[in-house]
Amino acid sequence: xxxxxxxxxxxxxxxxxxxxxxxxxxxxxxxxxxxxxxxxxxxxxxxxxxxxxxxxxxxxxxxxxxxxxxxxxxxxxxxxxxxxxxxxxxxxxxxxxxxxxxxxxxxxxxxxxxxxxxxxxxxxxxxxxxxxxxxxxxxxxxxxxxxxxxxxxxxxxxxxxxxxxxxxxxxxxxxxxxxxxxxxxxxxxxxxxxxxxxxxxxxxxxxxxxxxxxxxxxxxxxxxxxxxxxxxxxxxxxxxxxxxxxxxxxxxxxxxxxxxxxxxxxxxxxxxxxxxxxxxxxxxxxxxxxxxxxxxxxxxxxxxxxxxxxxxxxxxxxxxxxxxxxxxxxxxxxxxxxxxxxxxxxxxxxxxxxxxxxxxxxxxxxxxxxxxxxxxxxxxxxxxxxxxxxxxxxxxxxxxxxxxxxxxxxxxxxxxxxxxxxxxxxxxxxxxxxxxxxxxxxxxxxxxxxxxxxxxxxxxxxxxxxxxxxxxxxxxxxxxxxxxxxxxxxxxxxxxxxxxxxxxxxxxxxxxxxxxxxxxxxxxxxxxxxxxxxxxxxxxxxxxxxxxxxxxxxxxxxxxxxx
Amino acid sequence: xxxxxxxxxxxxxxxxxxxxxxxxxxxxxxxxxxxxxxxxxxxxxxxxxxxxxxxxxxxxxxxxxxxxxxxxxxxxxxxxxxxxxxxxxxxxxxxxxxxxxxxxxxxxxxxxxxxxxxxxxxxxxxxxxxxxxxxxxxxxxxxxxxxxxxxxxxxxxxxxxxxxxxxxxxxxxxxxxxxxxxxxxxxxxxxxxxxxxxxxxxxxxxxxxxxxxxxxxxxxxxxxxxxxxxxxxxxxxxxxxxxxxxxxxxxxxxxxxxxxxxxxxxxxxxxxxxxxxxxxxxxxxxxxxxxxxxxxxxxxxxxxxxxxxxxxxxxxxxxxxxxxxxxxxxxxxxxxxxxxxxxxxxxxxxxxxxxxxxxxxxxxxxxxxxxxxxxxxxxxxxxxxxxxxxxxxxxxxxxxxxxxxxxxxxxxxxxxxxxxxxxxxxxxxxxx
Numbered sequence: 001x002x003x004x005x006x007x008x009x010x011x012x013x014x015x016x017x018x019x020x021x022x023x024x025x026x027x028x029x030x031x032x033x034x035x036x037x038x039x040x041x042x043x044x045x046x047x048x049x050x051x052x053x054x055x056x057x058x059x060x061x062x063x064x065x066x067x068x069x070x071x072x073x074x075x076x077x078x079x080x081x082x083x084x085x086x087x088x089x090x091x092x093x094x095x096x097x098x099x100x101x102x103x104x105x106x107x108x109x110x111x112x113x114x115x116x117x118x119x120x121x122x123x124x125x126x127x128x129x130x131x132x133x134x135x136x137x138x139x140x141x142x143x144x145x146x147x148x149x150x151x152x153x154x155x156x157x158x159x160x161x162x163x164x165x166x167x168x169x170x171x172x173x174x175x176x177x178x179x180x181x182x183x184x185x186x187x188x189x190x191x192x193x194x195x196x197x198x199x200x201x202x203x204x205x206x207x208x209x210x211x212x213x214x215x216x217x218x219x220x221x222x223x224x225x226x227x228x229x230x231x232x233x234x235x236x237x238x239x240x241x242x243x244x245x246x247x248x249x250x251x252x253x254x255x256x257x258x259x260x261x262x263x264x265x266x267x268x269x270x271x272x273x274x275x276x277x278x279x280x281x282x283x284x285x286x287x288x289x290x291x292x293x294x295x296x297x298x299x300x301x302x303x304x305x306x307x308x309x310x311x312x313x314x315x316x317x318x319x320x321x322x323x324x325x326x327x328x329x330x331x332x333x334x335x336x337x338x339x340x341x342x343x344x345x346x347x348x349x350x351x352x353x354x355x356x357x358x359x360x361x362x363x364x365x366x367x368x369x370x371x372x373x374x375x376x377x378x379x380x381x382x383x384x385x386x387x388x389x390x391x392x393x394x395x396x397x398x399x400x401x402x403x404x405x406x407x408x409x410x411x412x413x414x415x416x417x418x419x420x421x422x423x424x425x426x427x428x429x430x431x432x433x434x435x436x437x438x439x440x441x442x443x444x445x446x447x448x449x450x451x452x453x454x455x456x457x458x459x460x461x462x463x464x465x466x467x468x469x470x471x472x473x474x475x476x477x478x479x480x481x482x483x484x485x486x487x488x489x490x491x492x493x494x495x496x497x498x499x500x501x502x503x504x505x506x507x508x509x510x511x512x513x514x515x516x517x518x519x520x521x522x523x524x525x526x527x528x529x530x531x532x533x534x535x536x537x538x539x540x541x542x543x544x545x546x547x548x549x550x551x552x553x554x555x556x557x558x559x560x561x562x563x
Numbered sequence: 564x565x566x567x568x569x570x571x572x573x574x575x576x577x578x579x580x581x582x583x584x585x586x587x588x589x590x591x592x593x594x595x596x597x598x599x600x601x602x603x604x605x606x607x608x609x610x611x612x613x614x615x616x617x618x619x620x621x622x623x624x625x626x627x628x629x630x631x632x633x634x635x636x637x638x639x640x641x642x643x644x645x646x647x648x649x650x651x652x653x654x655x656x657x658x659x660x661x662x663x664x665x666x667x668x669x670x671x672x673x674x675x676x677x678x679x680x681x682x683x684x685x686x687x688x689x690x691x692x693x694x695x696x697x698x699x700x701x702x703x704x705x706x707x708x709x710x711x712x713x714x715x716x717x718x719x720x721x722x723x724x725x726x727x728x729x730x731x732x733x734x735x736x737x738x739x740x741x742x743x744x745x746x747x748x749x750x751x752x753x754x755x756x757x758x759x760x761x762x763x764x765x766x767x768x769x770x771x772x773x774x775x776x777x778x779x780x781x782x783x784x785x786x787x788x789x790x791x792x793x794x795x796x797x798x799x800x801x802x803x804x805x806x807x808x809x810x811x812x813x814x815x816x817x818x819x820x821x822x823x824x825x826x827x828x829x830x831x832x833x834x835x836x837x838x839x840x841x842x843x844x845x846x847x848x849x850x851x852x853x854x855x856x857x858x859x860x861x862x863x864x865x866x867x868x869x870x871x872x873x874x875x876x877x878x879x880x881x882x883x884x885x886x887x888x889x890x891x892x893x894x895x896x897x898x899x900x901x902x903x904x905x906x907x908x909x910x911x912x913x914x915x916x917x918x919x920x921x922x923x924x925x926x927x928x929x930x931x932x933x934x935x936x937x938x939x940x941x942x943x944x945x946x947x948x949x950x951x952x953x954x955x956x957x958x959x960x961x962x963x964x965x966x967x968x969x970x971x972x973x974x975x976x977x978x979x980x981x982x983x984x985x986x987x988x989x990x991x992x993x994x995x
Contacts, residue, residue: 012671012731041731042669073626073706162989191950199951297864306859334855339970340824340942343817384904418861428861429610430575430620432974433981448861453953454975460954461981467988468586 002033002128005061006120007052009043009068011098018102020113024067027117031124035059043068049081056085063087063127067095067120088132090479090541095123118557125553129546136477138520140226140244142166144466147218147409150178151452152444153249154200155459156466161209163467168211168241169204170218170232172405176201178251179445182273184280186452187314189341193452213239221246221412224520225439226475245439245466248423249459250409252400252445255295261396262367268374269367269394272311279315284322287392289376290315291365292332296399298361303420305399306449309336312397313345316354329355329389331365331378367394400449413440414502423447433461437502438475438521441465480524480541482517488536489514495528495537504528565590565633566749566991569654571642571931574602575621576965576976577754578628583984584752585633589991592746593628594637594656596927599703600625602756606686606780608787610973611835612866618702618789625704637744639709641927642751645935649960650749650991660739662710662718663696667734670698670706674726674735682714684791688781691791696726696735701789710735750960750987751935753945754980755928757966760815760822760921768814768918769886773895774800775915776886779810779832782917786839796843798915800893804844805914809897810837811883812853816921824942827970829919830857834870836917841874850877850913852899860972884908886916922970937961944969954983962986 006028010016021039028037036059040048043066056064064082068074071094079089097116105112142165146157149171160167175181177197186193204210213234220231230241254273257263263271270278278285290312296305309332316328330349335356337346350356357378359365365378376389402421410417415435416424423446426436433441443458444450450458469475482504484495491513496504503521506513515537517528529537535544565588570581573595581593593600604610605625607617628634637656644655680695687693695715696708710718710726717723717737727735759780763771770776775798777785788794798805810833815821830853837849856878858867870876885898889912898910924944932939938946938957945963949955954962964983965976 012669012673013676014671042671045669045732046666072623076630159985159989162993163985164992186950189950196950302864302868303861304859304864334857336855336857336859338825338827338857338859340940340944341969343823343825344941347823381903422861427620428613429615429973430579430624430977432978452950454978456951456953457975457979457982459982460985461978464583464587464981464985464988467985468583471587471988 002063003035003059003061004033004063004065004124004127005052005055005059006031006034006037006065006067006124007043008037008039008097008120009048009066010039010041011069012042015068015098015102018106018109018112019097019116020109023113024116024120028120028124031121033128034124035061044074044077049077052081053085056082056087061087063091063093063130065093065095065120065123065127067097067116067123069098070096090133091127091130093123093127093130095119114561118554121553121557122550125549126546129543129549130541133479133540135479136519137474138226138477140469140473140475141228141242142470142473143168143241143243144245144247144470145170145228145230145241145243146247146249148178148249148251148444148446149176149212150249150251150444150455151180152251152446152455152459153247154197154204155456156247156249156443156463157210158200158203159460159463160467161204161207163463164209165467165470166209166211168213168230168243170213170216172215172217174215176212179253179273180452182280183276185314185318187310187345190314190318196452218409218412224518226469226520228439244470245441246413247462247466248409248413248415248440248442248446249444249462250403250406250446252422252449253403255398255401257294257396257398261291261294261365261394262369262374263396266367266369266374266394268392269396272308272315272395272397275315275393275395279318284319284326285393286323286326287390288316288319288326288328288395289389289391289393290328290330290395290397291376292330292397294396294398297333301399301420303399304336306336307451308397308399310342310345310451312395313337313342313349315395316349317345317352320352320354327355328353329357331357331359331376333359333361400445406446413437415440433458434465436500439469475520477519478522478524480539481519481522482524482526482528482537482539484515484517485536485538486512486514488534490534490536491515492533494531494533498527498531500525500527567592567746568750568752568987569594569642569746569748570752570754572602572754572756572965572967573600573638574754574756574965575604575624575973576756576967576980577602577752578624579977579980580752580754580964580983581628581634582624582631583981584987585631587984587988589633589987591634592637592656592748593634594640594642596639596641597699598639598661598707598709599699599705600628600636600638601700601702601704604973605700605702606688606783608783608790609835609839611831612860612862614835614838622702625702629704636705638705642931642934645751652748652751652960654746654748654751656744656746658742658744660712660741662712662715662735662737662739663708664734664736665705665707667732668707669732670708671732672698672708673729673731674708677725677729679723679725680714680716682711687784687791688778690781690784749991750962752962752964752983752987753931753935753937753956753967754963754965755925755931755967757922757924757970758926760923762815762918762920765815765821767885768811768883769888769895769916770918773886773888773916774798775805775893775895777915777917779829779836779917779919782836786836786843794843796840796847798893803893804847806844806847807912807914808837808840808847808849809895809913809916810849810851810919811916812851812919813882814918814920817854818921822921822923822942824970825857826922827857828922828972831860831863831866831972833917833919834858834867834876837876838870838874848875848877850879852879852881852883854880854882860974922966924967928967935961952986954979954986960990
């Protein structure tokens with residue numbers, strides 16, 4: 001027999017002005033296995049908590065039910081209290097009679113009191129069947145792996161080694177720096193990227209903690225947070241790297257036009273990255289037309305690639321700086337120079353004489369080759385007619401697109417991509433550099449196109465996230481996880497498909513195939529339990545038996561209710 | 564003993580930086596000048612482009628922060644002094660008297676119900692009243708009341724004392740005084756966020772003149788279920804639902820005479836608010852007057868397209884020149900110019916107009932910068948001069964994240980906040 005104590009909270013007037021708290025406490029006393037039931041003005045006050053503790057000791061309680069506010073804010077407090085009095089914290093049950101009762105039924109005190117009674121009866125029924133649970137711990141390999149040696153990955157790796165963490169940087173190419181290695185200065189403040197890349201590579205070279213693997217590809221990833229094994233192929237040689245955390249920084253690439261705007265046919269039609277390379281060689285064209293949103297913000301590739309307007313503004317200013325008599329036009333749909341410095345260079349470009357012309361998706365510019373050279377025909381909305389711009393170069397500002405190998409990387413790590421092939425973070429608002437899977441993080445253009453500044457900040461952010469489990473040395477394994485009953489499991493695999501955390505696999509042992517939950521990865525969401533057709537999957541603290549007892553209690557108290 | 568880090572500002576950036584630093588094992592002291600952490604994000608109804616309920620996603624972080632074994636909250640507090648150099652800083656924090664014993668207060672609200680003093684509610688952008696003893700908002704962390712000494716008649720003149728009488732927890736202490744805490748800190752993180760520029764000075768836009776002109780943050784509160792109108796989209800002049808809603812972008816920003824920069828987030832939140840308006844009032848039509856529609860983040864272009872196609876939002880590229888009250892005292896007349904060769908001046912009536920003002924560094928930030936001896940940039944944000952280390956201020960060991968350094972949205976602020984945690988660890992663990 002369980003020994004249950006029930007404590008009903010007034011929450012000042014919050015609950016007590018609607019619910020008859022004394023009546024609920026009296027009712028609780030009649031419930032099976034309840035040894036004591038009481039009510040407090042504020043259960044969460046020091047006085048309230050003290051009286052719960054005293055009651056546990058005096059009445060030798062082994063389970064506690066508190067009917068009060070929301071577990072979201074107060075469950076940790078009550079769990080800690082019962083634990084201090086010697087009860088396993090998972091043998092505490094919280095019933096919410098404020099948000100679920102008093103606050104929403106203020107005008108019906110009588111039926112609110114009845115509802116509170118039913119909820120308490122359900123809580124007590126479940127509490128009687130609660131079992132002690134224990135959180136586990138797992139060690140963390142004190143090493144990080146960063147995939148991709150562009151600006152985001154380099155920064156992440158440099159940050160980790162600066163934090164004294166062994167870090168393996170895996171770069172597919174034979175050079176570091178990614179896209180940035182082809183760009184001479186970075187905007188909007190015109191700083192030399194070479195200096196930045198030199199600084200980062202020197203930091204890595206100088207540290208015994210850094211292990212850089214050039215011309216290497218990740219071919220396999222096994223394990224879970226704290227205990228990954230990353231296999232790489234380095235010029236035909238296989239190497240296995242044990243790691244506690246993984247950062248994905250595989251970047252993105254510039255989209256190459258498929259013949260649009262004279263690319264490949266009209267001389268002088270080049271991409272932004274082509275222009276970067278020419279400017280780096282010292283070329284200074286005299287007549288340039290930039291066309292923005294080539295291949296982006298249109299059906300099929302709806303997104304804005306965030307960096308192209310700033311790149312054009314930067315390069316327009318560089319051209320005008322060395323040849324002030326140059327003519328530079330930017331044909332755009334909106335100038336995306338958000339923030340302080342970008343807006344500043346937009347203004348500066350206008351002041352220096354860059355001609356800005358807006359075009360609509362319905363009236364794109366036409367690039368052609370005539371006897372007199374390359375011509376861009378564009379509709380001028382102020383003049384309400386087409387005009388011709390004679391030019392030497394037509395710079396096509398194309399978007400950053402996902403790399404073809406993103407899908408492979410995604411598959412190896414079992415992490416998702418969005419519809420454009422960029423990696424999909426755990427939460428777009430509040431978890432920008434994390435995947436839903438613990439221990440795997442992302443940064444830079446692999447997530448979304450971003451400025452150098454943004455990629456650096458994200459690289460550092462991912463490094464912070466990866467450093468946390470490594471510095472702690474241990475990861476906590478949830479107590480409330482799912483477990484499968486080998487005898488009932490038919491190995492149908494429904495749970496494997498349903499699990500959002502890649503925590504379940506079908507294993508074979510002694511001739512029997514069954515679903516096995518990796519408790520390190522399980523978050524206790526319960527999705528697999530619902531998916532299981534054989535009742536084989538059960539979630540600790542929410543078993544079918546416990547939930548069934550709650551329903552039985554509800555039905556019983558409803559039937560006993562005087563109409 | 565673990566090293567201490569002081570984080571100034573309890574908005575989303577400060578909260579995230581605190582959580583990551585605390586998870587790394589540092590002892591974090593989070594200093595927030597208002598009575599609750601949460602910052603601007605707590606005031607928002609929903610967040611773009613997923614329309615997640617803002618407080619629903621923020622509140623767990625607030626609670627986690629307050630409950631973290633390595634985080635000490637100093638709410639209703641300000642940093643008033645700093646001395647020494649990195650990594651041996653001495654930081655002085657003033658904890659203002661809140662006249663409530665917070666270990667006794669249970670946040671039940673009985674005192675607020677009985678307090679007779681009503682003053683404009685800052686959290687509700689002054690659209691409703693709060694009491695002199697108050698919780699800034701229902702989900703405040705910590706959930707403890709504060710007596711606003713400036714308005715409490717008991718503290719000003721010894722008359723009243725109702726809150727003490729009704730408090731069953733015995734938490735009211737009228738004789739409390741300010742106290743000071745001095746901490747030996749290794750690093751300081753500044754995450755002081757933003758304020759809205761006062762755009763009543765731009766009288767052509769009618770804020771403070773026409774009743775039915777509001778700021779975008781006021782509209783967030785009006786749209787919020789826990790806001791001053793209980794989530795009913797109504798206008799002030801006659802309490803009626805607007806059917807035609809206008810938004811003006813770049814009010815005081817991208818403006819040579821006010822703030823030259825772009826505030827970065829307004830195009831998207833105006834789009835969000837126009838979508839939400841339709842969800843509140845099914846037959847409402849919104850118009851957004853803009854200069855460039857800056858939708859550069861993940862899912863942003865699709866969000867704008869959805870607004871246009873599915874929510875009937877009309878985007879007009881024009882900067883209104885003038886806003887006048889409409890005849891009869893309700894609604895406004897907006898004068899703007901149409902585009903192209905045939906461009907002409909048009910005056911159009913709207914039931915309600917929303918201004919999206921320039922977002923400026925928090926009003927305490929320049930003084931704090933002076934105190935910390937760190938520089939401001941040309942736009943008065945905290946200067947972050949290094950490309951290699953974009954979260955470093957001009958002074959070693961003092962780091963910057965979020966809107967305090969430059970305009971940015973929530974995910975960028977969160978990423979930077981985590982970046983700050985990495986930077987602190989780099990400086991303290993490796994000496995980089």
